[in-house]
Amino acid sequence: MHQMTLAEIARGLADKKFSSEELTKTLLARIAQLDPQLNSFITLTEDLALEQAKAADARRANGETGALLGAPIGHKDLFCTLGVRTSCGSKMLDNFKAPYDATVVSKLAAAGAVSLGKTNMDEFAMGSANESSYYGAVKNPWNLEHVPGGSSGGSAAAVAARLLPAATGTDTGGSIRQPAALTNLTGLKPTYGRVSRWGMIAYASSLDQGGPLARTAEDCAILLQGMAGFDPLDSTSIDEPVPDFSANLNTSLQGLRIGVPKEFFSEGLDPRIAELVHTSIKELEKLGAVIKPISLPNMQHAIPAYYVIAPAEASSNLSRFDGVRFGHRCEDPKDLTDLYKRSRAEGFGPEVQRRILVGAYALSAGYYDAYYLQAQKIRRLIKNDFMAAFNEVDIILGPTTPNPAWKIGAKNSDPVSAYLEDVYTITANLAGLPGLSMPAGFVDGLPVGVQLLAPYFQEGRLLNVAHQYQLNTDWHTRSPAGF
Numbered sequence: 014m015h016q017m018t019l020a021e022i023a024r025g026l027a028d029k030k031f032s033s034e035e036l037t038k039t040l041l042a043r044i045a046q047l048d049p050q051l052n053s054f055i056t057l058t059e060d061l062a063l064e065q066a067k068a069a070d071a072r073r074a075n076g077e078t079g080a081l082l083g084a085p086i087g088h089k090d091l092f093c094t095l096g097v098r099t100s101c102g103s104k105m106l107d108n109f110k111a112p113y114d115a116t117v118v119s120k121l122a123a124a125g126a127v128s129l130g131k132t133n134m135d136e137f138a139m140g141s142a143n144e145s146s147y148y149g150a151v152k153n154p155w156n157l158e159h160v161p162g163g164s165s166g167g168s169a170a171a172v173a174a175r176l177l178p179a180a181t182g183t184d185t186g187g188s189i190r191q192p193a194a195l196t197n198l199t200g201l202k203p204t205y206g207r208v209s210r211w212g213m214i215a216y217a218s219s220l221d222q223g224g225p226l227a228r229t230a231e232d233c234a235i236l237l238q239g240m241a242g243f244d245p246l247d248s249t250s251i252d253e254p255v256p257d258f259s260a261n262l263n264t265s266l267q268g269l270r271i272g273v274p275k276e277f278f279s280e281g282l283d284p285r286i287a288e289l290v291h292t293s294i295k296e297l298e299k300l301g302a303v304i305k306p307i308s309l310p311n312m313q314h315a316i317p318a319y320y321v322i323a324p325a326e327a328s329s330n331l332s333r334f335d336g337v338r339f340g341h342r343c344e345d346p347k348d349l350t351d352l353y354k355r356s357r358a359e360g361f362g363p364e365v366q367r368r369i370l371v372g373a374y375a376l377s378a379g380y381y382d383a384y385y386l387q388a389q390k391i392r393r394l395i396k397n398d399f400m401a402a403f404n405e406v407d408i409i410l411g412p413t414t415p416n417p418a419w420k421i422g423a424k425n426s427d428p429v430s431a432y433l434e435d436v437y438t439i440t441a442n443l444a445g446l447p448g449l450s451m452p453a454g455f456v457d458g459l460p461v462g463v464q465l466l467a468p469y470f471q472e473g474r475l476l477n478v479a480h481q482y483q484l485n486t487d488w489h490t491r492s493p494a495g496f
């Protein structure tokens with residue numbers, strides 16, 4: 014049962030082959046048995062899940078239908094869930110029970126999805142390895158000594174290990190696509206503004222975007238359908254009609270123009286990954302796509318610009334955690350300053366503190382023009398590069414990550430080496446574009462992803478290309494031994 018995709022689950026539930034309650038119980042038992050190896054969940058909500066599953070079964074018995082009605086999922090632990098701990102992977106919020114549901118959570122619940130729990134993540138979504146969580150590192154089910162990627166590493170590990178068919182994630186600089194690549198999943202970061210950020214704890218507000226992690230493009234279409242849409246509660250939500258993401262999965266790729274940026278094959282890319290990317294290009298050519306070499310000339314500035322903008326926004330967003338209103342409060346403060354200082358020093362881990370310091374510095378008077386303003390200018394140049402490229406091509410393709418999953422701890426002493434892993438993913442966030450990662454092979458037994466980028470609001474095109482690729486390849490069907 015645990016091998017089924019969301020699409021198969023929907024068919025099975027519709028055909029009354031099993032109930033949502035049975036499926037939910039099966040997966041909860043599987044989580045209890047296997048998750049101790051992975052640490053992919055922070056909080057399990059068994060009672061809530063069974064309640065939701067029974068309610069979904071009752072709705073189906075009353076004739077209701079829907080691809081998510083009764084489908085088990087998990088939520089990255091930065092989506093607020095009413096009455097349930099929402100920790101953001103931080104000691105700061107270890108005691109925080111959200112007083113309301115994030116829009117993503119309430120929309121998926123209304124569609125009948127059954128939430129089994131909250132998945133582990135890098136603290137405040139800062140990281141690429143899921144090692145900065147207060148609740149401990151998450152293990153990659155493909156090799157337990159390796160990281161699953163981050164920051165949505167818990168969602169990725171749980172789905173890859175077949176503990177869940179799909180889960181939510183968020184992507185500020187790659188945190189859906191990168192863990193998807195490192196665990197053999199399909200993950201989609203939607204256009205900025207497509208999915209509501211209401212109730213999604215902020216890291217860098219101008220970059221953050223929620224999206225689905227699943228095994229197939231078909232399943233990403235189903236989960237995204239439940240998440241997307243205008244939300245008056247989020248001032249950056251865009252009032253754009255949401256298409257039926259599943260409707261165009263079978264469109265032919267004949268004549269599709271795929272741009273391959275030369276900068277995506279720069280120094281630092283594992284040559285074995287480059288080879289797998291070229292193999293995937295050949296596969297898409299066989300399906301009728303036309304390949305065009307292109308250039309994104311400002312890409313080399315993306316990492317420095319991102320690592321100014323994201324920490325700057327984080328330092329501002331995280332100022333709300335002051336020990337007064339919610340979250341961790343130190344014992345016996347001497348005075349207000351002592352309360353602020355010790356609550357924050359105790360509540361935030363080292364990576365979060367590093368980013369707050371970098372961000373506050375970049376925003377300080379005297380340095381603002383030199384760092385933040387420059388970074389914003391680079392951001393515009395990167396967006397312009399994409400706009401020019403999309404005049405020539407329909408989709409852009411390259412590797413998702415320069416390397417496969419690294420060993421837990423391998424990059425701990427050098428944070429910049431981890432930042433460099435984001436080189437191919439962060440440009441889409443800086444420009445606000447949608448991007449998808451799909452399984453494309455293995456290196457040393459570890460999964461490799463290929464990334465597709467599309468113009469604004471063309472998530473459907475990404476899903477279409479990935480689905481056609483998946484109809485003709487079987488990488489996405491492979492599951493890790495032992496799970």
Ligand code: GLN
Binds near residue numbers: 141163164
């Ligand atoms: N690795 C990037 C960072 O640490 C991206 C994280 C994310 O997308 N949330 O900022």
